[in-house]
Amino acid sequence: MKLYQFDPAPASRRVDIFLKEADVSIATEQLNVRDGDQFKEPFNSLNPFHCVPFLELSDGTVISETLAICRYLEESNQGKINLFGSTPKDRASIEMWNRRLEIDGYIPLMAGMRNKFERFDGKVLAGTRNDLKRSDIIVKRGEDSARILFERLDKYLDKYLFVAGKEFSVADITLFSTLELANNIGLNLDEYVNILDLKTRLSERDAFKK
Structure with missing residues (x-):
């Protein structure tokens, strides 16, 4: 493998x-x-x-x-890892948040980044080489979508330590990567206090350190 x-x-x-x-x-x-x-x-x-x-x-x-x-x-590791959840309820909650984070945050911001910077000329779509032009509209739409997501998530995090509840999960990894994309594209996150608090706590975990 x-x-x-x-x-x-x-x-x-x-x-x-x-x-x-x-x-x-x-x-x-x-x-x-x-x-x-x-x-x-x-x-x-x-x-x-x-x-x-x-x-x-x-x-x-x-x-x-x-x-x-x-x-x-x-x-394939026979239950030794549980970052996707260990109960039906946990798995469903983690899956829900993963999808929301990807659909409303990660994917739009990734598209925004590839459309914002000249280094992506000729490859605005991942895995391609073509003459598609970069678009400022896609950049703005990605930023707008992410802001709506972050506003909703920030309120939710008033009550929870992690994205999918009380325990760390793969959804927190998805959020962290989404926030890194937001930073790369220049999105100001200062108003999302709870999200930034979670980002700080995640940054302190060994796995997140570069």
Whole structure:
């Protein structure tokens, strides 16, 4: 089993944090996606989506997408890891928050970042090389969507220590990566006191330290 990563990529960082929190060791190979390694063989054939991270199993199966990789690693470790929840209620709550964070925050901000900076010219869509133009509208929409999410989440965190309740979960990793994207795009988060408090507490965990 081997994990293909590019450490500077936000999605790769999410998996890296998960591995450290779960105390899972796995063979890893770095692909420089900035230089287009993902379009070269054998990586092009392994993962037609041309994104990192992706996990190659011993039988040749390839799993891409951050949460799919993390979920596989959790479930294949026979209950030794519970970052996706240990009860039906916990799993549902964590799944709910993960989806909201990704749909309203992580994905719009990722699109915003790729549309804001010149370094993404020719690759505004992850895993592609084309002539699609960057759009200020997409940048603003991403920022607006994230602000609505953060306002809702900040109120919710008045009552809870972590995103999905009392316990740390994979949803907190998703939030942390979303906040890093917000910082990269220049979004001011000062008004979200509870979110920043949680971010500080997460930053103090060993797995989150770079």
